Amino acid sequence: MKIIKHEIPEKLITEDGIRTDGRKPHELRPTKLEVGILKRADGSAYIEQGKNKIMVAVYGPRELHPRHLALPDRALLRCFYRMASFSVQERKSPAPSRREIELSKVIREALEPVIFLERFPKTAIDVFIEVLQADGGTRCASITTAALALADAGIPMRDLVSAVAVGKVDGYIVLDINDLEDKYGEGDMPTAIMPRKKEVTLIQLDGRWTPEEFKQGFELAIKGCEQIYQLQREALKRRYLEIREQAAKEMEERAENP
Amino acid sequence: MPIYFQSKDIVLPGDLLAEGDYKAGTGTFKEDSKIYSAVIGLFEIRGKILRVISLEGTYIPRPNDVVIGKIVDVSPTNWKVEIRAPYLANLPAANYFEKPIDPLKEDIRRHLNVGDIIVAKIVSFNRTQDPLLTTKERGLGKLRGGRIIEMACTKIPRLIGRKGSMVNMIKEETGCRIVVGQNGRVWVSCKKPEYEELIEKVIRKIELEAHTSGLTDRVRELIRREKERLEK
Numbered sequence: 001m002k003i004i005k006h007e008i009p010e011k012l013i014t015e016d017g018i019r020t021d022g023r024k025p026h027e028l029r030p031t032k033l034e035v036g037i038l039k040r041a042d043g044s045a046y047i048e049q050g051k052n053k054i055m056v057a058v059y060g061p062r063e064l065h066p067r068h069l070a071l072p073d074r075a076l077l078r079c080f081y082r083m084a085s086f087s088v089q090e091r092k093s094p095a096p097s098r099r100e101i102e103l104s105k106v107i108r109e110a111l112e113p114v115i116f117l118e119r120f121p122k123t124a125i126d127v128f129i130e131v132l133q134a135d136g137g138t139r140c141a142s143i144t145t146a147a148l149a150l151a152d153a154g155i156p157m158r159d160l161v162s163a164v165a166v167g168k169v170d171g172y173i174v175l176d177i178n179d180l181e182d183k184y185g186e187g188d189m190p191t192a193i194m195p196r197k198k199e200v201t202l203i204q205l206d207g208r209w210t211p212e213e214f215k216q217g218f219e220l221a222i223k224g225c226e227q228i229y230q231l232q233r234e235a236l237k238r239r240y241l242e243i244r245e246q247a248a249k250e251m252e253e254r255a256e257n258p
Numbered sequence: 259m260p261i262y263f264q265s266k267d268i269v270l271p272g273d274l275l276a277e278g279d280y281k282a283g284t285g286t287f288k289e290d291s292k293i294y295s296a297v298i299g300l301f302e303i304r305g306k307i308l309r310v311i312s313l314e315g316t317y318i319p320r321p322n323d324v325v326i327g328k329i330v331d332v333s334p335t336n337w338k339v340e341i342r343a344p345y346l347a348n349l350p351a352a353n354y355f356e357k358p359i360d361p362l363k364e365d366i367r368r369h370l371n372v373g374d375i376i377v378a379k380i381v382s383f384n385r386t387q388d389p390l391l392t393t394k395e396r397g398l399g400k401l402r403g404g405r406i407i408e409m410a411c412t413k414i415p416r417l418i419g420r421k422g423s424m425v426n427m428i429k430e431e432t433g434c435r436i437v438v439g440q441n442g443r444v445w446v447s448c449k450k451p452e453y454e455e456l457i458e459k460v461i462r463k464i465e466l467e468a469h470t471s472g473l474t475d476r477v478r479e480l481i482r483r484e485k486e487r488l489e490k
Contacts, residue, residue, distance in 0.1 A: 042316060061316060061344045116296065121385050123344040151271050154315025154412060156296035159272030196272045233270055236298060240268050240313065240469055247470035
């Protein structure tokens with residue numbers, strides 16, 4: 001049996017500005033997004049961002065039980081952020097922790113402004129976020145992926161939501177921090193925006209940042225979100241374009257030998 | 259007044275479709291005289307009206323839709339019907355019987371009971387009232403035999419085709435009886451069960467390729483090929 005050990009490097013960023021995973025300070029982790037991975041959900045999406053692996057399922061708008069929770073003028077958005085017990089180094093207890101409950105809340109509030117909830121009174125829209133492997137910045141990756149799953153469920157939205165975390169590591173402001181940088185860095189700032197109008201739906205910050213550092217970090221976060229947004233667009237369209245191409249091919253073959 | 263996309267382009271939520279003097283149809287919304295897409299779907303221009311035909315989504319009832327529903331509850335004068343929507347529909351006994359009945363003397367369960375499948379039309383639906391059904395029209399009422407195939411309700415228009423071209427073609431080719439509900443339920447009844455399976459295969463193809471062109475021809479070819487295989 002091999003025991004995986006966390007090695008904490010002395011320096012998180014080398015003199016020539018290379019990070020622990022070989023990235024430059026303003027570089028995203030390699031990110032793969034996929035839409036429509038679950039057959040039985042109304043909408044679903046999956047993300048791999050560095051070592052993060054997160055799956056999101058969306059159900060609804062659907063009948064709400066228990067009934068007394070229903071809102072007379074709009075749909076109720078419910079988010080459930082959950083980490084699998086095997087998603088982190090030390091086994092996590094499967095019971096919902098304080099952290100998970102809070103993240104469910106901030107993710108819900110980051111998604112709420114884009115959805116036309118008022119079009120579906122008395123119903124519920126459920127978002128299940130399952131973190132299979134965690135490597136820092138999971139709340140941002142969850143928001144990014146949940147926005148895709150909501151779009152895949154055909155729920156009317158004003159825009160998508162794109163999110164990324166910036167951090168302060170060894171005095172540098174860096175984009176898309178990983179687990180090591182999150183734990184041993186000097187601070188992090190998860191940011192989610194609606195890309196069309198660049199309106200912020202989530203911003204949190206910890207550590208000690210000067211106003212200048214905050215400004216710099218925020219600008220970097222916006223740039224990162226824009227890159228994420230392009231990946232989201234591409235992932236959403238890909239499936240339909242592939243089927244379209246296939247159909248066109250079929251038509252061509254038919255035209256050649258009727 | 260520019261339009262930024264062409265008809266049949268795939269657009270995403272938040273995409274700017276057009277600016278200026280246009281009307282926002284289904285699947286779109288307006289924000290300071292700019293029209294944006296609200297869903298993932300196919301862009302469509304109809305004169306001054308811009309629409310996005312959604313490719314995904316649950317069924318939301320609309321008045322005059324014909325739907326296929328399942329009875330889930332009975333009270334002395336009313337049935338509750340599940341129609342694959344977020345809301346349960348009501349079918350009052352008065353909207354089912356030709357003549358008024360006396361609920362004290364007659365048990366309406368003898369006509370429709372829990373588990374029965376009906377074709378009905380939506381009379382009304384809005385934000386404050388659950389959908390209201392009627393079966394007092396030709397072709398509506400209880401369904402007997404056959405089987406139900408469920409599909410994405412957003413792809414029903416494609417199954418029906420322009421002026422019913424697709425569904426009529428399927429009926430002609432297979433000789434089956436088909437009833438299409440706008441809520442994504444399709445009732446089929448054939449002489450041979452193999453043909454019902456064939457129709458399910460056809461529906462899956464339409465569902466997957468709903469956003470492509472020339473679909474009717476490809477579906478006809480699939481049916482003919484499958485028929486040949488069955489008749490051997």
